[in-house]
Amino acid sequence: MSDLAVSDGAPDAPLLEVKDLKVHLRVADRLVRAVDGVDFKVDTAECVGVVGESGSGKSTLIRAISRLMPNLQVDELSGELRFEGRDILRMADRELRTLRRSRGFAMIFQDPLGYLNPTQRVGRQIAEALSPDGRGRSEHRRVLDLLDEVGFADPGAIARRYPHELSGGMRQRVMIAIALASDPKLLFADEPTTALDATVQLQVLETLYRLHKERNMAVAIITHDLGVVAELCDRVYVMQAGKFVENATAVDLFERPQHPYSARLVELSAHRLDFRGMQQ
Amino acid sequence: MLRFILQRALYALPLIFVIIVVMFTLLHLIPGDPVQSLVGDYPVPPAYRAVIEEKYRLNDPFVVQVGNYVVAVLHGDFGFSYQNQRPVLDLILERAPRTILLASVGFAFAIPLGMAIGVVAGTTRNPGTDKFWTTSALIAYAIPTFWLGQLLVMLFALRFGWFPTQGIGPLISRAHGFDWLLEKARYLALPVLAFAIHEGMRFARIMRASVIDTLSQGYIVTARAKGLSRGQIIRNHILRNSSLPLVTIAGYSFGSALGGAVLLETVFTWPGLGLLMVDSIRLRDNLTVIGVVIFSALAVIVMNLIVDILYALLDPRIRTAG
Numbered sequence: 001m002s003d004l005a006v007s008d009g010a011p012d013a014p015l016l017e018v019k020d021l022k023v024h025l026r027v028a029d030r031l032v033r034a035v036d037g038v039d040f041k042v043d044t045a046e047c048v049g050v051v052g053e054s055g056s057g058k059s060t061l062i063r064a065i066s067r068l069m070p071n072l073q074v075d076e077l078s079g080e081l082r083f084e085g086r087d088i089l090r091m092a093d094r095e096l097r098t099l100r101r102s103r104g105f106a107m108i109f110q111d112p113l114g115y116l117n118p119t120q121r122v123g124r125q126i127a128e129a130l131s132p133d134g135r136g137r138s139e140h141r142r143v144l145d146l147l148d149e150v151g152f153a154d155p156g157a158i159a160r161r162y163p164h165e166l167s168g169g170m171r172q173r174v175m176i177a178i179a180l181a182s183d184p185k186l187l188f189a190d191e192p193t194t195a196l197d198a199t200v201q202l203q204v205l206e207t208l209y210r211l212h213k214e215r216n217m218a219v220a221i222i223t224h225d226l227g228v229v230a231e232l233c234d235r236v237y238v239m240q241a242g243k244f245v246e247n248a249t250a251v252d253l254f255e256r257p258q259h260p261y262s263a264r265l266v267e268l269s270a271h272r273l274d275f276r277g278m279q280q
Numbered sequence: 281m282l283r284f285i286l287q288r289a290l291y292a293l294p295l296i297f298v299i300i301v302v303m304f305t306l307l308h309l310i311p312g313d314p315v316q317s318l319v320g321d322y323p324v325p326p327a328y329r330a331v332i333e334e335k336y337r338l339n340d341p342f343v344v345q346v347g348n349y350v351v352a353v354l355h356g357d358f359g360f361s362y363q364n365q366r367p368v369l370d371l372i373l374e375r376a377p378r379t380i381l382l383a384s385v386g387f388a389f390a391i392p393l394g395m396a397i398g399v400v401a402g403t404t405r406n407p408g409t410d411k412f413w414t415t416s417a418l419i420a421y422a423i424p425t426f427w428l429g430q431l432l433v434m435l436f437a438l439r440f441g442w443f444p445t446q447g448i449g450p451l452i453s454r455a456h457g458f459d460w461l462l463e464k465a466r467y468l469a470l471p472v473l474a475f476a477i478h479e480g481m482r483f484a485r486i487m488r489a490s491v492i493d494t495l496s497q498g499y500i501v502t503a504r505a506k507g508l509s510r511g512q513i514i515r516n517h518i519l520r521n522s523s524l525p526l527v528t529i530a531g532y533s534f535g536s537a538l539g540g541a542v543l544l545e546t547v548f549t550w551p552g553l554g555l556l557m558v559d560s561i562r563l564r565d566n567l568t569v570i571g572v573v574i575f576s577a578l579a580v581i582v583m584n585l586i587v588d589i590l591y592a593l594l595d596p597r598i599r600t601a602g
Contacts, residue, residue, distance in 0.1 A: 068501055093509075100507030107505045114498035117517055119595055128516060129506040162596040178506065 013085055014041040015186055015218050016065070016105075021079035023057075023064045031075060034060035036242035038079075042186060045216040047209075049229040049250070051265065052239035058222045061239070062188050065220075066107050067096060083186070106179035110191035112171035116163040122174050123147075123159025129181035146177040151207050169200035173207065180211065187212075189221040193228060205231050226269035230254065238262045281592070281599065288588045292581050297350065299577045303570045304349045310566060314338065318362075353574065359567035363560070368571035371556060376538075376575065378448060379545070379552030383537040385468055386475030391530055393480035395523070398487020402522070403495065403514060414488065421481035429474040429547035436470060443469050446549040471548045475541065479533060486529050490522040497521075520594060527590050535583030539576025 023035035034057040042048045050058050063069050065081060067088060081089035083105065088096065100106070109115040117125055126146055127139045140159075147155035150173040163171055172192060179187055189208065193201040209232055212219045221232060229236050229250055236253045238246040238261065245259040257263040315324055315332050333339050337348065352359075358368035401413035437445040449467045494500065495518065503513045540554025549555070553572050560568040592599045 066505070068504055097507040097509060100505060104507075109498060109501070111498060115502045117499040117502075117521065118597055119521055125502075128503075128508070132506075132508050132512045132516070164597050175502075178502065182507065 013082075015044045015046075015084060016040075016042040016220070017080070017082045018065060019080040021061070021064065021081065022076055023060050023069070023074065024076040025060070025073045026075045027073060033242050035064060038239075038242075038244055040065070040237065040244070042218050042220050044185070045212075045218055046235065047212055047219045047221065047233045049233035049236040050220065050222045050239055051224060051226060051229055051236060053224055056239045057242040058224075058239050059190055062107075062190055062220065062222050066105060066188050067091075068107065101182050103183055103185055105186040105188060106182055106184040107188040107190065108172065108175045108179050108192050110194050112168065112175045112195070113163060115175060116171060118163055120162070121159065122161050122163060122166070126159070126174070126177050126181055129178045142181070143177075146180055147174075149180065149211070150174075150177045151203075167200070168196050169204055172196065172204050176204075176207065176211070180215075183215075184217060186218040186220065189219060191222055191224070194223070194225070208232065226254075226265060238265065284592055284599065285585075285589055288585050292585055295581055296578065299581075300350050300353050300574060301346055303574055304346055307566055307570055308342070308345070358571035358574070361560075361565050361568045363563045363565040364568070368568050371568060372553065372571055372575050375540075375551060375553045375556045378550065379540050379554065380538060382468070382471055382475065382541065382544075382550060382552060383534060386472050386479065386537070386541075387530065387534055389472060389476035390478075390480035390483060391526075393476060394483025395487050395519075395526065397480070397484035398522075398526075399491055399514060399518065401484070402488040402491025403510070403518065410488075413484070417481040417484040417488075420477055421485065423478070424543070425474050425478045425541070426543040426547045428477060429471065429544060432470045432474055433547075443467075446547075448550060471544055471550055474547075475537075475544055479530075479537075482533075483526055483530060487522060487526055490525045491518055494518050494522045524591065524594055527594065528587055531583050531587030531590070532580070535580035536576070538579035538583070540572070 018040035021035055021038045025032045025034050052058050064077060123143050126143045127135055130139050130142055143159055144155040147158050152158045193204050211217060233250045236248055236250050237244050240261050246262045253262060254266055257266050315329050356369050361368050361371060364371055397413050397417055401410045404410050433445050437443050443466050447467060449463055455463045500517060503517050540552050540557055542554035542558060545552045545554035546558055557572045
């Protein structure tokens, strides 16, 4: 825990702290308040979920926090964004890159096929996250270790594959390996299982959970699937139309939802779980 | 990969056959009596006509004639050019290397030029820079090559006297080694410049569009999330992936350039295939025209094959699908 002493925030300050974040987008000449004054925090080694229906602003939120917004459509981006006490909203590019390269935050995405370069071998894409131009022996060894860590039985063979030669679940594992390369303290996961088959979803979630525990890595996971939250998360934010309507522990959310919208989400997911049960 | 190449090569064979047949049919359809055109303005003696018709088997059924022609062409016999008093194949083989030289050197400049402008215009965050390069490229591309060629000649050859105005240099050169190269280069410079500007600007426009498309891909977000710098993202992800459409376009236009850049060769009196074609059309040297056309068609087919192979090398998804 010597890391905490190094950081310039207070010892018990959260790993990530977001205050009054506003992201207003300009979409076809219309102003969209995608994120409208949101307070959000993630503690060290905590797993936080953000749930809400499509279009509620979850993805924009996580893109804005991880500073991966496309610049073009952003009309306003304001608020306070602190990672280990450092202001990442106004951070210089160089400093931000250093943070991404080592012990900062990383991200995985909903559609791993689109987010992997189709013309490069998987191993090279992981090596690039270790060192931008490095393709040396030590990088190769680390690549194999990472592939092993995300659950591949034969890392050497996988490293030589191209993304289109892998299944959806394997691609998402590769994405996770890329994210782990910088040894992040916080992993953002944007709908990591939505594009996958039901059985594969569970495997990927188990992998994420294991890494979260083994590495003491905080995870902020975005999903519209409350089942995912139930599996993984300590705490949950419920998002509706750019605002958080509820912030509760996962247990509280399922047993005592406070906001009618949360209650409705829980009820619907319970129906769906029942339905799944009936099918089996 | 080898299977892929062989497969593509096999696809090309029927195409070559069809092109030869079509060209022969066109030759056949050209109005006029071949025997009469041999004789000129005099009446043809019937005995002579019979001998010629027997010799060239002009009375055979059309299908047989087509068959004979295809077989002859496959043996490298494109006929005899009476205007030049030489076999057509000799003419083509003499002219082709000059055209290939001009096209290759032209492309060697045009492709890096086009890629550089395309990447700069496509990746810049300054709309002014993009507009400047896009507009410049459009204007430069819109200038016809023959006019551009003349402008270059007026400026660099006539006013400054740096380069010769036309031609490919002395038939027998006294220069050796490096001097010989330099002499060649001086004659090449202006046609290559005109060629590279025209083609390069076209490539720049394609490259820019492709770079912008690549920038919107998810893996660019992944690269940013990895903490790569702009330069690293451009080098590692954008260059290769945006080059795919350029390979197609450049390959096809290289193929057609091998058939002779007619306007450019005319302006600079560059004695390549293009000039041969123009001269032969004027002299009604039909066999030579058709020979050049078949050669150009072959060049395009071969280039398409090379494009397919390059494409597969650049994009592993195609290798698997092939």
